[in-house]
Amino acid sequence: MTSPTPGALEQLIKLLSKMPGLGQRSARRMALHLIKKRETLMQPLLQALATVEAEVQSCDRCGNLDTAPICAICQDDARDPQLLCVVEEVADLWAIERSGGYRGLYHVLGGHLSALDGVGPGDLRMAELLERVAAGAVREVLLATNATVEGQTTAFYVTEQLKPTGARMTRLAFGVPLGGELDYLDDGTLTTAIQARSSF
Numbered sequence: 001m002t003s004p005t006p007g008a009l010e011q012l013i014k015l016l017s018k019m020p021g022l023g024q025r026s027a028r029r030m031a032l033h034l035i036k037k038r039e040t041l042m043q044p045l046l047q048a049l050a051t052v053e054a055e056v057q058s059c060d061r062c063g064n065l066d067t068a069p070i071c072a073i074c075q076d077d078a079r080d081p082q083l084l085c086v087v088e089e090v091a092d093l094w095a096i097e098r099s100g101g102y103r104g105l106y107h108v109l110g111g112h113l114s115a116l117d118g119v120g121p122g123d124l125r126m127a128e129l130l131e132r133v134a135a136g137a138v139r140e141v142l143l144a145t146n147a148t149v150e151g152q153t154t155a156f157y158v159t160e161q162l163k164p165t166g167a168r169m170t171r172l173a174f175g176v177p178l179g180g181e182l183d184y185l186d187d188g189t190l191t192t193a194i195q196a197r198s199s200f
């Protein structure tokens with residue numbers, strides 16, 4: 001049976017289906033939508049892809065994405081340079097920035113340790129982190145890795161590595177989310193919230 005779609009279109013669908021969260025079906029719908037919106041969506045998207053491909057790079061210092069070799073956050077004098085927040089991915093950095101509750105600097109590891117996927121310390125930006133903290137200008141390292149087994153393993157490893165530097169190691173609090181109802185929480189979250197209870 002021959003494919004009902006021409007080769008070029010087939011190739012586009014195949015590429016789109018490799019995007020996180022997209023399967024073949026959504027990729028087909030997306031391709032058809034792009035063709036329908038050729039001028040208002042496909043052409044601006046082509047332009048945006050070319051610009052991002054040419055100009056966006058990883059910050060040499062923290063691993064954030066920017067158009068400059070040192071990102072805007074690292075260059076922001078209003079931030080506390082002695083406070084360093086360690087995250088797994090740039091998306092986590094963006095999430096913390098959106099909260100507006102943090103005014104320190106960052107270090108993006110680029111993933112988490114995972115024996116299953118063969119990811120070791122050498123595959124992450126660990127050496128760069130150690131170098132930054134060992135240079136002495138960091139007072140506190142806030143570990144904001146994910147609350148998953150891999151995220152916590154990574155946080156534990158980072159803590160062990162940074163211990164000799166003498167920097168204060170902190171982590172995000174775990175517990176009841178704002179607006180959360182106790183009856184809907186999983187047992188692990190509730191247990192951690194009870195253990196980490198604070199005075200009224």
Ligand SMILES: [Zn+2]
Pocket residue numbers: 059060061062063064070071072073074
């Ligand atoms: Zn940076």
